[in-house]
Amino acid sequence: MPSLPKWIANGTEVLFSRMMHPVEVSQIDYLDDKLKRVRFFGDLRSASYIPGQVIEFRVNETEFRHYTPAHYDQEQGVCEVLFYLHDYGPGSQWAERLQVGDTTKLMGPGGKMQFQSEYQYHFIFGDESSLGLCRILKSAADAQHQEYLCLLELAQAHCHWPSLVDLQADIVTNTNQNPAQEAVRVLRDMQGKLWNTWQRATFYLTGRAKSIQAVRQALIKRGVGAKQIITFPYWADGKTGL
Template identity: 40%
Template sequence: MPRVPKWLGDAMESVLASKYLTVRVSSVTLLTDTLCQLNLSGDFQGLDFHPGYAIDFRVNDNDFRHYTPSAFDAQEGTCEILIHLHGNGPGSDFISRLKVGEVLKMVIPRGRKLYQPDHQFHFFFGDETALGLFKLLREEIHAADQHYTGVLELSEENLALPARLGMRLKTVTKNPDDPGRYAAASLHAMKTGYPHIFHQGIFYLIGNAASIQHVKRTLRHMGVAVKNIRTEAYWMKGKAGL
């Protein structure tokens, strides 16, 4: 969500009060120096939620930030979010100040339904910002007795994190000068090992817009149909508020 004047942020909270929920911080856990797990509790009864839906927080007077839950249980009233800490920005500052027991206003989940249950094979590509979504998709895929693989481009300190989270995914180091390059280069070898996924699977490309473009272009050259590629850009270098 773009930056808004304070008066507009205040008006949104008042006029759209029915779109906000009161939640409480259950725990804040730093998994690495740049990735945090936030657990929330609240009354989520009756909420519509699907993998890929996002929630929002007003992180200061002028800024809102989107986050995609990695787990959501309306019956139990719990929500888990894996958050990439980019550094000195409004979102990172907001997360760094959170305390257990703190009460927050959260915009109700909404967005696109990304999971494609009619496909037996699923392929993930993304970065740290996609880890939460992929963790949730993995649970859906396992519950449906389906299969997944994929490749993630991550910073050095996060390369081992997918395995810690129970995800069987290939990892490559980010190339800041050519986003998506190393991941795209690995696709040909992966096709040799998983030809059925490239012929019949659905591909989820999530995270950095530049990386998504690179990997999508490579997949198209490899013969993957456009209809089997789902994309969701969470961020773009030099642009806030995607």
């Protein structure tokens, strides 16, 4: 959501009051210097959730930010978010300041990024900002006895992050000048039975907008149907957040 004048942001909370759920920070864990896991607790009984959907928080007087929970339990009133503290924008700065006992409002859930249970295979592409999505889609796939594959474009210093959240992933190096170059190479190298299996997957593409575009184009060229591909950019070059 773009930056809004304060009075419009206030009006948004009133207009969507039925989707606003008061929550409290009940637990915080720093899994690494820049990876913060925050557990929110509140009454979420009216906030049904499909794995993959996003939630929103108002991070300052004029801006809202989307996040994908890593864990969501509607009945227990628990929502966990993995925050990548990159310090590039108001969302990261807000997440850095969160402390146990803080209160805020969780907006949603919603969005087109949703687990497609009718598919046996689930291919997830993203970066540091996509760890929450990977975790919750993994849980959904495991519950359905289905298969998942995560391909993550990470900075070298963050290549161990998937293991910190009990996640298996194929990792490629983040290249700022050539978004998803290594990820596209991995897709091109998938041949034979391996590709025959995974081309029937649902493809969930998140993270950097330019990387998503490159991976999507590579999939289409390899014959993957457009309806199999779901995209949700979490950030874009030159923007402070989405």
